[in-house]
Structures are given as structure tokens and as C-alpha cells.
Amino acid sequence: MIEIVKATTDQQLVIIEQLAEKIWKAHYIPIIGTKQVDYMLDKFQSFTAMKQQILDGLEYYELKFNKESVGYIGFKNEEETVFLSKVYVDADYRGKSIGKKAIQFVEKQAKDRGKKGVRLTVNKYNENSIAVYKKMNFEVVDEVVADIGQGYVMDDYVLIKNI
Template identity: 40%
Template structure:
């Protein structure tokens, strides 16, 4: 299977990422969050403007996940201290279950190892059982819990998961 990470570096790509995020989030989180919270979070964290700011001001890197020439999802990461923070990993519903997430994590392990980092960590909605199970299959373990106030009366109720790299 041919899978690559294609860096998003232009405003046009940020627009495409935001559109993909809207589609995936509305499907993925409809059973976990209210429509108004999904809309709020998309506007705050996954609009084209928010993505551009994260890349240009906060050190994030965004990538389209491209499998066999088709964009099937996206991922975002940031190197912090001795770890790689996996901020986003989303696969379109029509292609979930094909092993793409595990392949992406393998590529992120390569990035982390090249940078001589000690771990990869992420936050995941504590009620997103499918995502938690997928991360566990890739070797992540739950290390903590975190509730984050994101404004407008909303919180993110997450597990922190980590993959130790040796």
C-alpha cells in the first residue's frame, strides 16, 4: 500500500484541510459532542485561518494523508521538548479500518526517531472508544486524564496517551 504524508504549506491547502476537517468531525463526533460544540471547535481549531496560525505561529506541521494517490485524511504534529505531540489524526469514514492510521503512526515514529525524540503523545476524547482502541493497537498507553476549558462553556474531556520510543 502506497501511503505518503503531503505537507500542507499554502492557503489553498489550508482551505482543503478545513473542508476535510469539517466533513470528518461532523461524522466522527456527532455521537460524542453537540453540533454547536463541533461547530465551535472547528471554527476555533480547524478553520483555514486557525490552521495557518498553528503552522506559522505555533510550530505545527499539517499533512494530508495520501493513500494510493487519494487524500484519505490528515494529521498534525508539533515537536515539543523531547516528544512529538500528535495533535490530529483523522481518516475519512469511507476508508477507516484499512490500516491507514497504523501506517501514519509508523511514519510519525520515523520522524520522531530522526529527531531523537523519546516519545509520541496525544490527547483523545475519553469517550471515543474506536480511536482509543486504534491507538492502543499501535502501542500507545493511557498515562493521564485532562479536562481543558476551551471557552464558550465547552471543555475537552480527554485521555493523554503516550508511545514510548526506545
């Protein structure tokens, strides 16, 4: 059974931090390298970073499969859309519709909040994720290169799904 549980405790954020380290290192090192992954984990997915993001309006949710934490999502309201900042599922649990259910959950949140759609960014070389988003009717609407410090950039596509 798939559950989506809002992260409201420090303990949940520690679990998400641990999931991020496992998932990111397995998935992103081949795409952007170890040094950038380590930098981005510290900057964006550390306990301290997540606490600040929550203060800034980001909502984190644990993704559970048979009561085990296997991934997480993070999103926040924008003027016309909900920005899906994070959607990550442990590789051992992919193919079980967990990511799909998580994205559908965010779409429902957007609709319930009176938003026109869901917006996200994805690394241009993250081909598997891009294919999944397109299968779920997200469309590439822009490209963006964002300087994230220490000489690193995020080279992304911007995708939107209207709801």
C-alpha cells in the same frame, strides 16, 4: 497507495479544512454534539486557525489514498516528545491502514528528531480511537479536562508511546 504529503500551500489547508468538517461532523457529533463540533471546527480547524498553528510550530500533512486526499495529521515538537495533535481519516477509507501508516510516520519523525516518544490526547468517550491507539502500544498516562471557551471543555485521556 498511501502518501503522506506536507501541507505547504493555502490550497492544501483548504482541502484539510474541508476534510475536517466532513470527518468531525460524522465522528464527533454523536460524542460531543453539533454545537461543540461547530465551535471546535472554527476554533481549531478553520483555515485561519491552521495558519496560526503552523506559525506556532504545528506541521500539517495530507493523507492520500490513490492520490485522493482522505485525511490529515498535525504534530509538533515538544521538549521530549512529538505531540500528535491531529490524526483523522475519512470514514470511507478507514480499515486501509492509512491511520496506522500516518502514526508510524509520526513515530519515525519523533525518532529522527531525537525525541523519546509520541504524545497525544483523545476524548475519553472516543472508544474506537482509544482501542486503535492501545493496539499500537500507546498507554494512557493521564486525564485532562481543558476549558476551550464558550462553556465547552475537552475531556481527554493523555496517551504516550515510547520509541
